[in-house]
Amino acid sequence: MSDQRPVIGITMGDAAGIGPEIIVKSYANPDLYRYARAVVIGDAGRLAKARDLLGVQSVQIRAIETIDEAQFVPGVMDCIDLRLIPDDLPFGKLSAIAGDGAYQFIARAVELAKQGRIGAICTAPLNKEALHAGGHKFPGHTEMLAHLTGVEEVSMMLVAPNLRVIHVTTHIGIIDAIRKIEPGLVQRTIERGYNTLRKAQIQNPRIAVCGINPHAGENGLFGYGEEEEKIVPAIEALRAQGLNIEGPLPADTLFFRAGRGDFDLVVAMYHDQGHGPVKVMGLEAGVNITVGLDVIRTSVDHGTAFDIAGKGIADERSLIEALRQGAELASRH
Numbered sequence: 193m194s195d196q197r198p199v200i201g202i203t204m205g206d207a208a209g210i211g212p213e214i215i216v217k218s219y220a221n222p223d224l225y226r227y228a229r230a231v232v233i234g235d236a237g238r239l240a241k242a243r244d245l246l247g248v249q250s251v252q253i254r255a256i257e258t259i260d261e262a263q264f265v266p267g268v269m270d271c272i273d274l275r276l277i278p279d280d281l282p283f284g285k286l287s288a289i290a291g292d293g294a295y296q297f298i299a300r301a302v303e304l305a306k307q308g309r310i311g312a313i314c315t316a317p318l319n320k321e322a323l324h325a326g327g328h329k330f331p332g333h334t335e336m337l338a339h340l341t342g343v344e345e346v347s348m349m350l351v352a353p354n355l356r357v358i359h360v361t362t363h364i365g366i367i368d369a370i371r372k373i374e375p376g377l378v379q380r381t382i383e384r385g386y387n388t389l390r391k392a393q394i395q396n397p398r399i400a401v402c403g404i405n406p407h408a409g410e411n412g413l414f415g416y417g418e419e420e421e422k423i424v425p426a427i428e429a430l431r432a433q434g435l436n437i438e439g440p441l442p443a444d445t446l447f448f449r450a451g452r453g454d455f456d457l458v459v460a461m462y463h464d465q466g467h468g469p470v471k472v473m474g475l476e477a478g479v480n481i482t483v484g485l486d487v488i489r490t491s492v493d494h495g496t497a498f499d500i501a502g503k504g505i506a507d508e509r510s511l512i513e514a515l516r517q518g519a520e521l522a523s524r525h
């Protein structure tokens with residue numbers, strides 16, 4: 193019988209961060225093999241260094257040139273080795289070389305995904321400052337992936353065990369974010385979230401939309417009517433199409449209600465409004481999904497953690513969960 197597990201490309205992220213360690217730890221975890229046939233796109237020498245510092249001798253690393261050479265044997269990590277990382281690159285230090293490497297790993301993964309050679313891309317973290325120092329002026333993976341796949345607009349969705357949050361704006365300053373929010377963008381973001389939940393077999397998703405101001409403006413008490421101008425028209429248009437939407441609601445109590453199970457999807461207006469509540473639930477189970485791409489991308493919901501990189505203590509569970517969700521999405525695709 194043929195192997196039904198999707199092939200997932202794991203990008204190594206920033207070589208100076210915890211990416212290599214959490215990838216090695218994931219390969220030592222039997223769950224990885226249950227969900228997917230994984231192949232790493234990164235640097236085999238760096239992964240071997242991470243393995244040695246962790247003392248995980250059960251994982252063998254095979255440097256390969258192309259995906260055709262991947263064997264997908266449990267305990268053996270196939271790594272498409274781009275050989276971009278010097279042996280003596282320190283952990284925990286910002287590096288333009290590592291930033292460029294992170295970009296090149298993603299670019300190769302995108303090629304493979306477009307060719308249908310991998311069913312999903314699962315990303316270990318990159319460092320945005322290093323990425324820029326390496327000459328790639330993208331705010332993050334999300335925007336880079338949209339660019340590399342030729343898609344104009346995508347959304348960032350964070351998924352925690354009992355909470356899904358899609359963001360209307362992400363990697364821009366707060367003043368720019370408020371300017372950017374307008375009914376069309378709010379509507380398209382909600383539609384992307386709604387379609388994602390429908391594909392996950394949630395028939396009539398209960399959607400809650402955050403306001404912008406404290407207390408969602410409290411009927412004109414706070415702010416300048418941003419809720420009425422920027423959000424309400426989108427909600428009315430989607431309600432007219434039959435979507436089950438509440439809002440704009442005060443974000444604080446909305447998240448309280450989401451925590452008790454009132455909603456399937458929360459729509460956050462800006463980065464920290466949505467990220468704070470997800471991350472307070474723990475880094476270990478959160479996953480970041482880019483919604484609206486032609487390829488599937490899931491990610492850890494934490495960063496490069498330079499403060500602990502190279503110490504062998506990074507938690508790999510967000511990566512395993514991202515891989516599991518990537519495999520699930522690829523299987524449905």
Ligand SMILES: NC(=O)c1ccc[n+]([C@@H]2O[C@H](COP(=O)([O-])OP(=O)(O)OC[C@H]3O[C@@H](n4cnc5c(N)ncnc54)[C@H](O)[C@@H]3O)[C@@H](O)[C@H]2O)c1
Nearest residue numbers: 317318319320321491492493494495496497499500506507
């Ligand atoms: N998916 C991604 O590529 C991604 C996601 C978030 C942040 N980033 C980037 O990472 C860099 C550092 O960001 P930051 O310092 O704000 O956040 P961070 O997530 O790197 O670190 C925040 C804290 O969480 C801890 N932590 C993070 N991941 C952990 C893990 N797996 N196990 C144990 N502890 C962990 C760190 O040690 C640190 O104390 C920035 O450049 C940021 O833009 C990238």
Ligand SMILES: N[C@H](C(=O)O)[C@H](O)COP(=O)(O)O
Nearest residue numbers: 332333334335480491493494
């Ligand atoms: N917004 C994400 C977070 O803070 O967790 C992070 O910056 C990752 O973004 P990309 O997936 O676009 O790299």
